Amino acid sequence: MLIDPKVTKLSIFNGGGGIVEREIKLSLNQGTNEFEIAAIPASFDPNSADIKLEYVSPGDKDLITLQQTIVSLPDVNTSQQIIDREKSAATNIITYSIDFTRELREKVSEICEASSYRTYADMKGTFNFIINSKINGEVIVKILYFIADLRIKWETTLQVNINDDGKSAEIEAYLVVDNQTGFSYEDVELGFAIFELPRDTFETTGADFVPAANIPVEQQAFAELSKQKRTQRMRNIML
Amino acid sequence: MKANIPTRNKIKLNWFKSKANLDIERNINVQYDATSVSYNKHNWEVSVKYVLVKQGDPKEIPVNSPMTLYKGGLPFLFLSTAGIIGNKIISEELIDDDIKIDDDIVQVIEGEEKVTYEDASDPKQHIEVRTRFDKISRRITIENKLDNEIDLVLDFKQTKDVTFVKSTPEPSTIEEPDYKFEIKIPSEEKSRITLELQAKIVKRVTKIKPEFIRIEKVKPDFIKKEGQ
CATH class of the missing domain: 1.10.287 (Helix Hairpins)
Structure with missing residues (x-):
């Protein structure tokens, strides 16, 4: 069944990209329930895509289980x-x-x-999942994935009004979100993180190395993430 | 914070408003080596940065965030942030074009040359080391072309070849090798600092040792030819 969970939270990186959190309450039939999530951008990272079930009643934990997720990117x-x-x-x-x-x-x-x-990155990726249920019931599904699209980012601008004494000032700070992707986000909780997805190309001798030229620009960051040698920690998330 | 983020659009959100103390840090870094100390003229540049100490909770502002300074409701300087330390917002360093610096040579008194010798790689040669200590006097003139009084710090850093002897006025703080002069210059006025320095001038010449210098003799072949 095709579902379109609402984007509840969008944490944007100042260096481009972000984390999308979506949520939906689903009605389940007894047996296997297969769902297809709509509006998944091809810039999403299949490795970090995650699904969490939140049970309506605590007793459902043993009766409703996530069997598997199926993720893929378009050719x-x-x-x-x-x-x-x-x-x-x-x-x-x-x-x-x-x-x-x-x-x-x-x-x-x-x-x-x-x-x-x-x-x-504006094409559609595939993110399906199967839930096994021993009852007819309901479950809240939380979906989380990274988007490696450098066309969505944020920056701050500061307006400093210097007073006549020249020794004091008033700061007005603004957050500017630049979304040049093909996706809109309506009424979402925003988070802002100081983080930059790695973009440099590394020299590798590994046989499984895919040349960066064959990977779309928007996906290169994630392709290289696993080859990172230096630590890079997300510094802060401002709400 | 909730918002709508439409496709292919930029949205601007209010983040915070805060009062802050403003400090304008102007610096001139002066340093010479054995050659440049005797140049007729140097044109140093004044670096300026704006430090805002914000009231309230610290905020994480990314490096290189655009920052516009307004005075009397009009923008007068566009720059970006260079770093945040707690509540301190530090701007990038810019060259202040409104402060002009002329550094001119006043006097050079050459010292007496002392000659010592060092071994060369060739045993028949040695290196003649000629060392002298020159007394050099330089005058630095700083002109404030702004319409307000400024404070700045001139930092003279002595090097292994050029050392500080004395100055007029005397340095405000001495933390060797740094000699700092805290200067206040009213609008459209000039301030002068005279530095007296000692420069170690070393010249090295590789020469053949005297005992290996041969005196060329006139070959007798020429005489023989004349006789024939």
Whole structure:
């Protein structure tokens, strides 16, 4: 069954990327229940994707269990072909449109802009899970995954008003969230972390090494995360 | 904090407002080596950074966050943060173009040269070391082109070749090898510091030892040829 759990919390890294937390209450039938999560970006990290069950009544713990999760990313080449076709179609719309009235113009611009910004990270990933239930009941499912999309990030800006005495000032601080991804987040609890996903390419001799060039830019950070040799700790999360 | 984050948009959220004490730190770092100490002119630069000591709880502000300074409701300086220590917000260091520094040579009194010898790699040679201690006097003029009085610290750091002898005015603090001068300069005025320094000038020349210098004799072949 296709489900679209609400994004409850979004912790954004100042260096780009973040952690998405989603939640949904599901009705279960006795037996095997398979669910497919909608709107999973291809920039999500399949290795860190996690599901936690929260039981409505404590007795359900032994009756409702998570059997498995199934995660995968879309094929890079096929996705790129689709993106290229979309971009080409958008160009044709602009080129061959006979008339742009005000309303149509805005709609066409919206479609064309969306396609011109689209990258592999805006494609859909697969995140399915199976719950085994011995009863007909309900369970709250919490889903958590990292997004390695450097197009969503935050920064602070400080406005310092210096007083006439020149020795004191008033600081006004703002948080600016820049979301250039293809995903919107409605009414989410925001978290801000000082963290930068590793981006440098490392020299490796490992046979299983996938050249960075073959990995989409948005995914390179996670591809290299496991090869990191230096410690990099998330410094602080501000709420 | 809850918000809507629409696709391909930037959103701005209020974070905090706070009062702070402002300290403007201006520094001039002066240092010479055996060669540069006798240059006719040096143009040093003043580095300036803004330190805000915030009231209330400390906030983690990332490095390189944009910071705009306003005076009288108008922005006058755009810079970014360089670091946060507790409640201290420290800006990046900038070069203050409104403070001009001229460092001119006043006098050089060459000292008496002393010659010593060191072994060279070739046993027939030695290194002649000529050492002299010059007395050098330099005058540093600092001009404040701003419309307000400034405080700055001139830090003269002595090196192995150039040492501090005395100065006018005297340094405010001495923590060898640093001699610091705390200076206050009113708007559109100049301040001067005269430094008297001692420079160790060493010249090394590799020479053949005297006992190995041969006096060339005129070959008799020439005489023979003349006789023939």
